[in-house]
Amino acid sequence: MLSEQPITSADKTFFLLRRDIVEGVIPSGTKLSETELSTKYAVSRAVIREAINRLESCRLVERKANVGARVVALTAQGLIELYEVREALEGMAARLAARNMTDQEIEGLNALLNQHFQEVKGGESYYQEAGDVDFHYRIIQGSKNQHLTNMLTNGIYHLVRMYRVQLGMAGPRVTTAFDEHRHIVQAISNRDEELAEMLMRRHITYSRKNIEQKLADEAGSNRRQQA
Amino acid sequence: MLSEQPITSADKTFFLLRRDIVEGVIPSGTKLSETELSTKYAVSRAVIREAINRLESCRLVERKANVGARVVALTAQGLIELYEVREALEGMAARLAARNMTDQEIEGLNALLNQHFQEVKGGESYYQEAGDVDFHYRIIQGSKNQHLTNMLTNGIYHLVRMYRVQLGMAGPRVTTAFDEHRHIVQAISNRDEELAEMLMRRHITYSRKNIEQKLADEAGSNRRQQA
């Protein structure tokens, strides 16, 4: 039923490049040469340019006129800033989800949670990341706010994933995060906008602090190694 | 001292098109024909395409593959969604500004406020819009968060302005808005993050409600006219 729009060559190249950048195949800081990429992907430079433009609007690469594009550098500061934006946007998403989600959607969210519970109990913690993403996606969709949805799913989430992959943040935090998810769904279920937003913001804050802690630990051990 | 980067033809065309779209010279819903625009602006289609791509990433136009681009349609729902995003992002910006602005920047904000006070007292209410934008810009900059700043100044603000211009929301609300601004600066001055965010969110909520009211009134009078 979904009117599937045609996929152009530029689209495909964009998706490929994005995947490679997010997954770290093309490391952070790499120069993206148009001529090089056009031979590698067997398309014209025009296609590559369009793909790079779109990567730029996702903030995955930075371009300078007459110089070229490079994959964004990953910094601790950048990650913190990203989580600050996430906190604001996803907090609002949770608030709006509590207002706008249908009862069926909420039911589906509960089902997803139960499924996760079974998996976590069964020790399949490797499902955690995908499950976490799925959970957040549903709430974002539930906000029914197009701007919010686009910003998060087309922009921020790929950036967050890039950081997680390349800084090696597969992260445990499984059981606590699960409880936090449960409480958020509870608040949405009760149509308590205030609480839903607050809990989502806390959830993301905890996640950020967890990552900051890890970065600090790594930095510490690196210093010890160097000494 | 600012290393001014070279401005390409695509840049210029982008700026021109954006201005024309935001100011309503190119009305909402208009089809943007690449061939037509390339003759009008005397540049190649490649340049036009790049400009349109960038307009799309600002969400000022929408593109469909093999069909073309049109200026986004303005709807009441869209405006509300925009303000919801603004509330989330600018609320966070105010919180971060309370944390990160320098004392000098805060002093500058106070000076700006006093200047506005003089102008408002003198009845120069036509300065309101520019002053309002300036006020919000400074707080956004004060957040020291690059992502936040880019999202707001490169994306949302142009969209908001587009709505304001084309739906004729030059809006009074001068004196009340001025008081709200004053209280926000006060909170930032006191480094009260919590309060700064709350006041900014309220400020934007009020602004949204004011606009919703106007839209409702217009719709009402339109119905009466038609009857």
Place this chain on the structure above:
DNA sequence: CCGATGGAAAGTGTCGACAATATAGCCATC
């Protein structure tokens, strides 16, 4: 008279070539 089919016409997607700009390396000069 209405719907389907076919084929122009117009528009977008892609390409290779040329122009303009930045970078690197070399030589001359201080």
Place this chain on the structure above:
DNA sequence: GATGGCTATATTGTCGACACTTTCCATCGG
């Protein structure tokens, strides 16, 4: 030996032409 300017090279920016898709309209069949 270091610095400044110049040339050579490589890369990006821009262009016009061609390929493909969509859209519109006329024609045909029911």
